[in-house]
Amino acid sequence: METDRLEIARLYHRFGFGPRPGEFKDALTNGLAATKNELLSVPAIDLGAAQIAEPNITNLGPRPDQKTSALIEFNIALRQQVKDLPLWWLDRMALSDHALTERMTWFWHGHWATAIGKLNFAYPMYLQNQTLRKYALGNFGEMATAMLNDGALQFWLDGGDNTVKAPNENLARELMELFVLGVNRYTETDVRELARALTGYQIERSSGKVTFNTKRFDPNVKTILGSTTTFNGTSATAHLVSQPDNAKFISERLWFRFISSLVELPSNNSLEKSFETRDITKLLAALTDSQILSNPSYSIVKAPVEWFVGVARYLKLTPSALKTPAQLLAYLDKLAQVPFSPPNVGGWPTDESWLSSASAQYRIQFAAWLIKQADLSALTAVAPNKRIAWLQDELGVLPFSNRTRLALDGVKSTPAQLLQLAICSPEYVVSA
Amino acid sequence: MDTLSRRKFLQLSGAAAVGAAAPLLTMEDIAQAASARPLPLGTPILIMVTLYGGNDGLNTVVPYTDPIYFSSRPDISYAPEKVLKLDEQLGLNPAMTGIKSLWDQKKVAIIRGVGYPKPDHSHFTSMAIWQSGAPVSRLNSGWLGRWVESQEIDPMLAISLGSVLPPLLAGEKRSGSSLPLGGLVIPTGTFAKDCQKLAKAASSDNKLMAAAATSMRTLFSVSNTVTPVLKLPAPVADDLPTANGGNAGGDSNLAQQLDVVAKLIAAGSPTRVWSVSLGGFDTHANEANAQAELLGTVSAALSRFSSQMKNTSRGKDIVTMVYSEFGRRVKGNASQGTDHGTAGPVFLIGDRVKGGFYGDQPSLSKLINGDLAVTTDFRDIYSAVLEDVLKTPSEQILTGWKSKGQYF
Numbered sequence: 001m002e003t004d005r006l007e008i009a010r011l012y013h014r015f016g017f018g019p020r021p022g023e024f025k026d027a028l029t030n031g032l033a034a035t036k037n038e039l040l041s042v043p044a045i046d047l048g049a050a051q052i053a054e055p056n057i058t059n060l061g062p063r064p065d066q067k068t069s070a071l072i073e074f075n076i077a078l079r080q081q082v083k084d085l086p087l088w089w090l091d092r093m094a095l096s097d098h099a100l101t102e103r104m105t106w107f108w109h110g111h112w113a114t115a116i117g118k119l120n121f122a123y124p125m126y127l128q129n130q131t132l133r134k135y136a137l138g139n140f141g142e143m144a145t146a147m148l149n150d151g152a153l154q155f156w157l158d159g160g161d162n163t164v165k166a167p168n169e170n171l172a173r174e175l176m177e178l179f180v181l182g183v184n185r186y187t188e189t190d191v192r193e194l195a196r197a198l199t200g201y202q203i204e205r206s207s208g209k210v211t212f213n214t215k216r217f218d219p220n221v222k223t224i225l226g227s228t229t230t231f232n233g234t235s236a237t238a239h240l241v242s243q244p245d246n247a248k249f250i251s252e253r254l255w256f257r258f259i260s261s262l263v264e265l266p267s268n269n270s271l272e273k274s275f276e277t278r279d280i281t282k283l284l285a286a287l288t289d290s291q292i293l294s295n296p297s298y299s300i301v302k303a304p305v306e307w308f309v310g311v312a313r314y315l316k317l318t319p320s321a322l323k324t325p326a327q328l329l330a331y332l333d334k335l336a337q338v339p340f341s342p343p344n345v346g347g348w349p350t351d352e353s354w355l356s357s358a359s360a361q362y363r364i365q366f367a368a369w370l371i372k373q374a375d376l377s378a379l380t381a382v383a384p385n386k387r388i389a390w391l392q393d394e395l396g397v398l399p400f401s402n403r404t405r406l407a408l409d410g411v412k413s414t415p416a417q418l419l420q421l422a423i424c425s426p427e428y429v430v431s432a
Numbered sequence: 433m434d435t436l437s438r439r440k441f442l443q444l445s446g447a448a449a450v451g452a453a454a455p456l457l458t459m460e461d462i463a464q465a466a467s468a469r470p471l472p473l474g475t476p477i478l479i480m481v482t483l484y485g486g487n488d489g490l491n492t493v494v495p496y497t498d499p500i501y502f503s504s505r506p507d508i509s510y511a512p513e514k515v516l517k518l519d520e521q522l523g524l525n526p527a528m529t530g531i532k533s534l535w536d537q538k539k540v541a542i543i544r545g546v547g548y549p550k551p552d553h554s555h556f557t558s559m560a561i562w563q564s565g566a567p568v569s570r571l572n573s574g575w576l577g578r579w580v581e582s583q584e585i586d587p588m589l590a591i592s593l594g595s596v597l598p599p600l601l602a603g604e605k606r607s608g609s610s611l612p613l614g615g616l617v618i619p620t621g622t623f624a625k626d627c628q629k630l631a632k633a634a635s636s637d638n639k640l641m642a643a644a645a646t647s648m649r650t651l652f653s654v655s656n657t658v659t660p661v662l663k664l665p666a667p668v669a670d671d672l673p674t675a676n677g678g679n680a681g682g683d684s685n686l687a688q689q690l691d692v693v694a695k696l697i698a699a700g701s702p703t704r705v706w707s708v709s710l711g712g713f714d715t716h717a718n719e720a721n722a723q724a725e726l727l728g729t730v731s732a733a734l735s736r737f738s739s740q741m742k743n744t745s746r747g748k749d750i751v752t753m754v755y756s757e758f759g760r761r762v763k764g765n766a767s768q769g770t771d772h773g774t775a776g777p778v779f780l781i782g783d784r785v786k787g788g789f790y791g792d793q794p795s796l797s798k799l800i801n802g803d804l805a806v807t808t809d810f811r812d813i814y815s816a817v818l819e820d821v822l823k824t825p826s827e828q829i830l831t832g833w834k835s836k837g838q839y840f
Contacts, residue, residue, distance in 0.1 A: 158716045158767060166766030170716045173553065173772070183554050188801060191553070262639070299640045334612065336596045344484075344711075346556045349596060355643045356610035357587070357650040358595035361617060364627065401636045403645070407629035417623060424648075425630055426641035 004032045005398065006432070007293040011039055012396045013431040014258050014300065015288065016099030018310030021378060024396035036288055039100055040281065042137060048097035055088040057081045057126045059207045081122035086329065086339040089129065090305075090319035094312040104136035104280070105129065106305070107257055109339065110347035112147055112179060114156045116340045124152040124208025125340050140250060140278040141241045144180060148198075148237050151208025157345070160203045164218040167195035174345050180240040182249035186225060193222040194240075197231035247275040254287055260298040261350040299432050301351045304335035304359070311367070311423055314395060315374035322373060331366045335359055355429075363429070367420045379415045387412050391419070397427045470700030473745055476784065476821045477697060479706045479737075479752040480576070480600065481686075481730065482563075485713030486555060488723055489759035489776030489804075493542060496523045500796035505764035508720050518542070522793065527728035530735025531779070538787035539738075541780040541839045545794040545807030551758065551774035555714070559757035563600040565814050566831050575814055576705055577603035578829045579822060587650040588657055590705035591696075593689040598707055608705065609654050613688050615662040616655035628652055661699040666691045667740040686710045687733040694737055698744045704822060713756060717767035730754065734781060747783065751821045751840075753813070754779040761802055774803040778813055784821070784840050812837040 008027050012019045016039070019027070027035045060077055064070035093102045109132055116125050128150050135143035147153055154160060157171035172195035176186045186194075200217030203210055222231045224239060231239065240246060251271035252264075265271065274286035292298070302310065308331075312319055322328050332338045336359075342348055382390045388408050392400060400408065404425045411417040422428060471477070495501045496512040497520065515523025516532040524532050534540050548567035552558045561567045565575025573581075580590050581603040590601050590608030601608030619627050631648035634641070689708040696703065710730060715723050734752060741747040759776030775794050791808035798805060815836040818826035827834060 158769075161717050161765075161767030161769075163766055166764075168716055168765045168767050168769070169771040177554050177556075183552075183557050188553060297638070299638050301640050301644070334595060336594075344555070351640060352602065352607070352643050353596050355640070355647040356592075356595055356597045357647050357654055358610045358612045358616065360644075360647040360651045361612075361655070362595065364619060365617070401634035401641075403632045403634035403637075404630060407626050410626045410629065411623070417626070421626060421630055424627075426634075426637060426644035429644045430638075430640045432638065432641065 003290075003294045004028070006296065007032050007290060008035050009396050009398060010293050010431060011035055011288065013302065013306075013310065014103075015039055015284070016103055017093055017306060018313055019394075019396040020313050021316070021394060025393045028393075032290070040285055040288070042101060043098050046097050046101070048095045049092055049102075052088070052091045052095060055081075055084045055126070057085060057088075057122050059123045060121065061206050063206075078120070078122065082116060083326070083329065085116075085122045085126055085129075086332075086341075087320040087325050089339050090309065090312075090328075093305075093309045094317065094319055099313075100284075101133065101136055104284075105133045106339075107254070108132040108136055108143070110257070110342060111253060112150075112153060113342040113345050113347040114152050114340075115342050115344075119152055119155050119205065121206050121208075123206065124150075124155070127208050128152040129340075135280075137281045137284070138279075140246070140275075140280055141238065143280075144237050144241050145234060147179070148233050149210045151203045151205075151210050154201055154203045154210055155205055155208075159198065159201045162195060162199050162201070163216040164196075164199050165216075167192070167199060167218070169195045171195070172198050175237070176240065178346060180237070180249065181243060181245045182252065185243075185245045185249070190224055193224050194231075194236055196220070197222050197224065197236035198233045201233065241278060244272075246278070247272040251275060251283065254283060256350070258287060258300070259292060260300060263298060296432070299430055301354050301430050303348055303350070303354060304332060304337040304363075305339060307363070307423075307429065308332065308366070308370075310428075311370055315370060317370060317374060322370075327369070331362060331369065334362045335366070360424075363424055364420070367423050368416075371416050371419055376415045376419065379419060384412045387415070387418060391422050395422060395428055398432045400425065400427050469702055471702045471704070471746075473749075475704065475749060476823070477704055477706070477746065477750050478817060478821050479690075479693065479708065479750060481734070481752060481754040482598065482600070482707065482709040483713050483726075483730065483754065483756035484555075484559070484709060484711040485715075485756070486558075486758045486760055486772055487713040487727075487756035487776060488715060488719065488770055489756075489773075490762065491719070491723055492525050492528075492727060493518070493544065493777045494523050494525065495521055495793065495796065497521050498796050500762075504762050504796065505770070507768045508764050508770070519789070522789070525724060525727045527724040528731040530731040531781070532731075534735060534738060534781055535787060539781055539783060539785055540787050541785045542789050543778045543780070543808055543813060543837065543839070544789060544791040545775040545804060546755070546778045546791065546810050546813065547758070547775040547806030547808075548810055549806070551803070551806065553758070553772040553774075555757060555772070560599065562755065562757050562810060563598065565811065565829070567811075569831050571831070572599075572602075573604050574598070574600040574602050575818075575829055576707075577601050577607055579705070579818060579824060580608055581606050582824055582829065586702060587653045588702045590707070591654075591701075591703050592707040593692060594709070598709070600707055601705070608707070609650050611654065611658065611692065613685075613692060615659055615692075616651060617659075618652055618655045624652075658696060658701065661696055661701065662692065664695055664699065667694050667698045667744055686729055687736060690733050690737040694740045697741065697746050697750070715760070715769050716765065716771060717769040719764075719769040738781070749784075751780060751782040751784055751817070753817060754781070755810070759804060762796060762799060762804060763802060774800075775806045776804075778808075778810070780813070780817075780839050786839060790837060790839060808837070809833075809835070811835070813839070816840065 064074050096102050131146050158168045159171045162168040173191050177183045196218040200212050202213050255265040271286050275283045494510050494515045496515045502509045514526045517523040563574045564571045587609045592601050592610045595612045597610045631645050693706045755778045760770035760773040794804035811830050811833040812835050815826040816839050818824050820840040
């Protein structure tokens with residue numbers, strides 16, 4: 001029962017964004033097997049997600065010339081789109097019935113980490129987000145091919161500057177190091193050769209449209225990871241994905257973000273084999289195996305977005321309807337994690353990086369701000385001396401420590417403060 | 433200009449400028465806040481400035497007489513008459529006038545060709561190696577985090593600006609603190625007591641839960657000390673030229689970080705290590721303008737900081753170190769930029785520094801796979817900083833490294 005509680009809590013907090021009211025208690029009743037089965041089966045229609053309208057994010061076209069009235073209108077529209085885009089996604093995360101798809105889209109966003117700042121157009125980022133969602137639980141090879149043709153990613157890594165005349169290595173290096181193989185699983189020569197294979201792409205910045213220009217492409221033979229042929233972007237990417245190191249790397253990345261960034265993936269693991277066909281769902285099934293999920297030493301800190309969405313799901317808050325959404329984005333910015341703005345191509349940091357004194361401060365303020373906008377009647381209806389045990393099951397955490405129990409006991413007659421401390425407690429901030 | 437934030441590894445807080453709109457505190461307030469246990473006068477203070485993204489060393493300290501420099505990067509080289517000449521071979525990037533002036537006062541050591549064995553071209557691996565200070569054993573802790581652990585427990589000892597703690601200050605069990613630009617605001621009244629209960633250690637805590645509790649504990653102790661100080665105005669830099677109606681410093685995030693540092697140092701904060709940073713140096717494309725703008729920011733912010741501190745009793749105690757995770761490829765690429773390289777210069781700045789050049793300038797004719805050879809191991813600098821600035825034996829912190837540069 002206790003290991004069931006641990007595993008079910010981990011399924012909710014790591015593979016979703018935390019339970020909605022009553023969900024965790026129901027899951028404990030239904031049992032681990034049923035909970036896992038439900039998690040891994042994507043419903044045909046997600047009614048929660050379906051209620052969110054697509055955002056009004058369109059191709060604004062090239063930036064108008066300076067000093068025209070069109071530029072002012074353009075800037076207003078762009079600013080609105082840049083703000084709407086993360087709010088729309090946060091709504092999906094908070095309101096989807098089946099959270100795994102959004103959770104995996106979120107993972108892939110950190111994996112193929114592209115930031116809107118350099119591109120400075122929302123539309124290509126929106127298209128990239130749809131691509132990541134489409135393949136979130138699908139085939140990694142297909143995802144890699146789609147991302148090679150993704151305008152936002154290509155622009156972000158200077159793909160359009162990479163020509164036969166003189167290659168730019170930015171995309172080639174990150175494709176090997178961060179997206180497909182992992183660092184040190186190739187030589188510097190491989191990077192330079194791959195850069196030649198990735199020449200020829202041109203990107204229209206505002207629409208994210210990627211075209212291929214044979215005049216800029218290097219048609220000569222390249223030697224990449226021991227194979228010599230006239231590689232182009234598509235065949236070179238497929239070649240990388242076919243390497244055994246790709247299965248190893250993606251297994252490591254999922255392990256790092258979902259199981260532990262402190263403990264390395266054991267060498268005799270079942271993950272790599274499960275990913276033989278590059279089927280992401282199969283890899284997730286292996287990752288959620290009880291052998292892994294029941295090990296108490298694999299704890300992980302919730303990143304700020306994960307923590308916020310968890311609270312929003314529990315409090316039934318719609319992110320874009322908060323007063324005001326700009327304040328929401330400001331809080332996430334202070335905690336250093338805003339969707340579509342990863343700090344760099346390596347994605348966001350993990351674990352202890354989120355546990356600074358500064359983030360503790362912002363989390364306390366953020367929690368108070370969210371609770372003020374929530375309906376706490378269910379908690380208020382519980383007798384004060386039963387509230388702590390009740391919250392434990394509502395939030396889906398392991399039993400609170402004596403330390404936390406003592407702190408919560410001091411505020412148990414004030415529901416807002418009780419909840420504020422509970423969601424700022426080490427037991428909630430960390431998925432044990 | 434959006435490329436400037438391209439590699440902002442640690443997203444800095446967008447908090448409002450500090451120091452504005454707050455009433456002046458009384459002397460009693462200041463005395464209570466920062467002088468309960470002020471840093472003894474004369475204690476050296478280290479400021480680490482991390483340039484994220486890989487700063488192009490050859491366009492920072494320019495070999496302006498070397499024909500290979502000009503033939504390797506025709507699009508992005510600086511003409512001899514443009515550079516700020518340091519000697520007959522080398523000159524600073526034209527944007528670095530502030531640092532040039534400090535160099536003329538013999539307050540700048542430039543260590544050339546700095547790197548580590550088997551250079552790595554990945555931003556993340558290379559920065560991890562620089563910050564860990566352990567290129568061979570690849571520790572997870574930072575070299576200054578290990579220094580924190582060698583000292584008595586004090587959350588004020590090492591402080592990073594921004595809300596995310598850099599690995600540099602992370603130890604195995606204890607770490608430095610972080611401070612957002614706007615300072616820390618803590619709950620007050622009885623609720624504060626309940627929050628502090630949550631900050632206690634619990635026997636059932638695992639490592640990360642213990643870290644979460646510690647962060648809350650540090651929040652209260654650091655906030656109580658720094659909050660009143662941050663309400664003070666920053667020390668004045670009264671000897672800087674005022675051009676075009678503005679201060680030569682300009683307003684950059686780096687300048688804001690250093691403003692907070694200046695206030696806290698002036699107030700006697702018992703902090704011996706500060707960490708600030710600037711990102712955006714990953715100039716694969718259109719490098720010239722982007723890098724010059726960034727170097728100008730660094731130079732102006734540091735010279736302003738130096739002027740601010742000169743008027744305080746701590747000015748002579750400050751040593752600033754500027755570094756990046758690697759230099760860039762000698763040959764330019766087709767997009768008026770450069771790809772990832774290896775060795776680069778490190779700057780040490782301050783009254784305690786013996787100004788001048790150290791280490792050999794890497795040869796442009798003897799490249800290793802298109803990259804500069806490393807002529808100085810960064811551990812020579814770290815050991816000098818640990819021993820001569822932080823007055824701490826360095827060998828254990830640097831996992832057995834024995835050699836030390838003579839820069840002070």
